Amino acid sequence: MPSAVAECHIRSADGFLIVYSATDRHSFEAVPAIKRLLDDQRRARNVSCVVVANKADLQHQRRVTTAEGERAAAELACAFFETSASDGGDDIAEAFHELYREVKRRKLLEGKSRRRSSAQQVKQVLNKVFKIQNAS
Template identity: 60%
Template sequence: MTELAQRRRRHSSVGLLLGDQGSKISASLAADLASGRLGSTLYLGDQGCRTGGGRSTDGGGKRMDRGSTNGRVKSLSDAKVRTSTVTDTKLMVVGMAGVGKSALVVRFLTNRFIWEYDPTLEATYKHAANIDDEPAVLEILDTAGQDETIQREGSVRWADGYVLVYAINDRSSFESVSAIKQYLDDVKKTNVQCVLVANKSDLLHERRVETSEGEALAQDMACAFYETSASDGGSDITELFHELHRDIKRRKMVENKGRRRSSAQQVRSVFNRVLNKIGNTS
């Protein structure tokens, strides 16, 4: 196993669980993310504690096991982020290396900006939030910068929706978006739910992609468009994740309604056949 593969394998166990007060998490989080020191650490925003070795304790000292599958954190019932009415949404952040995917995710989760981070780090974060007065849990997969990461079909199938990111000062990152979107559509065999994000709007003096170009591409893909800066922050970063959650929720409701209608039609069809058979034999 190469050194790079070993680093990826080690970093893939990172997990983060944040409540609505996630912005108050330890100030060392950004530095830990930047250096890759998290290892198998699990952060619990509600308890505000951190331990290594894959185990954590709550405020009352009760130990809680951390389980993981392919680098993803399993649900922790003791953390009390789930109720019967909580809506779970799985999001995948994709784009070329260096466009600021990790910076966007960390800004959303902690309202902080990281200057440096390990580009090989891939992790899934869980964020408990209240969206439109309803509880929700957003599970966000922050993909590593390497191209082969996007080729992992299992991760693509896992996600409900996608945040497609490019940098306004990197023309090639913008031109790659269409191919990435087509790949996601092919794997999911549908027109996937997504938002298009033009990052690094603070670097206007280095702009290589006009806002109108991003808007036109988003229109072609039938998705929302946001031009923002993970460095400067702003409410639009929170809004883009929440809006994608809303779109996914609406789509699931339509699909579930269609399945219920189809099931009802099948029941009626079977019932009618039984009645006709009884009528013919009488």
């Protein structure tokens, strides 16, 4: 069960990168549970997610194949990328760009604009109150 702070971040985020290590089967096996947690916390299916396999440069230590990662991502309805953070390749940026595109597509499909922050809402209420007082 995530902490209250984690729950708040999950509810307010627009999208998620779920990263596992290609050299650690346990981290790979946690991916579906993480996706379920995100879905449950957001109370919506098809939360915008991209699955990323890290440490692709360590072929001699690999415990999870590319095909397994692709299959798991497809089952979760997520895009899939394989990268190496230590190499700093373009695929890292592409994973973030894909997440951004997915969030934008989802917002267009849902027809929702971004919620205003509470500070903007308070400002609007205060402006209305002061206009009413000045009109009196």
